[in-house]
Amino acid sequence: MRKVLIIEDEATIRAVLKDILKDQKDLKIDVLEAKDGAEGLAMLEADHFDLALCDIKMPRMDGMEVLLKVKEKGIETTFIMISAHGTTELAVDAVKNGAFDFLQKPPDLNRLLITVRNALDKNLLVKETTRLKKKISQKFEIIGESKGISTILAMLEKVAPTDARVLITGPNGSGKELVARQLHEKSARSSNSFVEVNCAAIPSELIESELFGHEKGAFTSAIKQRIGKFEQADGGTLFLDEIGDMSVSTQAKVLRALQENKITRVGGEKDIEVNARVIAATNKDLKKEIAEGRFREDLYHRLAVIIIIVPPLRERKEDIPLLANKFLEEIAANYGTKKKEIEKTALKLLSEYPWSGNVRELKNVMERLVIMSEGSINQAEVKKYL
Secondary structure (H helix, E strand, O other): OEEEEEEOOOHHHHHHHHHHHHOOHHHOEEEEEEOOHHHHHHHHHHOOOOEEEEEOOOOOOOHHHHHHHHHHHOOOOEEEEEEOOOOHHHHHHHHHOOOOEEEEOOOOHHHHHHHHHHHHHHHHHHHHHHHHHHHHHHHOOOOOOOHHHHHHHHHHHHHOOOOOOEEEEOOOOOOHHHHHHHHHHOOOOOOOOEEEEEOOOOOHHHHHHHHHEEOOOOOOOOOOOEEOHHHHOOOOEEEEEOHHHOOHHHHHHHHHHHHHOEEOOEOOOOOEEOOOEEEEEEOOOHHHHHHOOOOOHHHHHHHOOEEEEOOOHHHOHHHHHHHHHHHHHHHHHHHOOOOOOEOHHHHHHHHHOOOOOHHHHHHHHHHHHHHHOOOOEOHHHHHHHO
């Protein structure tokens, strides 16, 4: 049940507001009262409230003081301010200081109920957004205590807050995308888009349209204008995965975009300014690719301002038990079941396995074990399903 606090120095008004709100059975709310600002603030500090209806003119501490104190203390309660002395200036000040809305006394019944419902709905949306962000953050969390992972985490703390371009290298399935995600999440760009392009998965004849977009009529199937990934990532982060598989002709255009912070759509003539932080990843040895003429050296130097090397799983065996348990928790959450236990001997066997497919292979094996094992996961089952 959601909780609403009425902060009002006039007992009759408190009683009327409480009765009105309690009559709305579909809201499913518990309504409490505070006789002044000081008491209201104390209640807000002691307990969580979804919504507060707060008078402005009160003894001891007025409503605007309460609102500012709540904001200062980081209390997550939505405020609707109420006053008999309402002016446009007062309403603007209330909203500027974080109030959801401002109502004049005596409040119109319909306006009051609509505002309360909207405020509570906003609360639900904020909570759901926070929950989803937390879930996404956990999904892309980097797990490990090995030297290799500790080095990566230390680099992330230094590099993520900057706009420096980063080249992430490592074998397939080792977790390069997780590093890219963390670089974005820990940056000032985290509230904007993270746009991913798998350069190996897009045919060479389509990669330029994918990256830079195209104008209507640029080619036979271009029936409408398309916004490319560079533009989609404007203000955010563009992750070029498998950059080593990009054609040399496209590399030249990417180089120009990085040099000038401008792109031109396929079939277009107008330069479009873009502000995207570019992070690239590859499982190839780009210096070898340069020597053999398959990768531009100037593009390499543009991308590799910072290089982060993700080691294969076989080189960080101490991380395997931590990763295995994380995957067991994730799988249980996805399936809506209780987390399966895994015996120490089974974990030891997993730690000794070479894992040519790296973390991705480990995750698939853990899911297989969860599905196929009857009880807790033991050594015999690991041997059977590896």
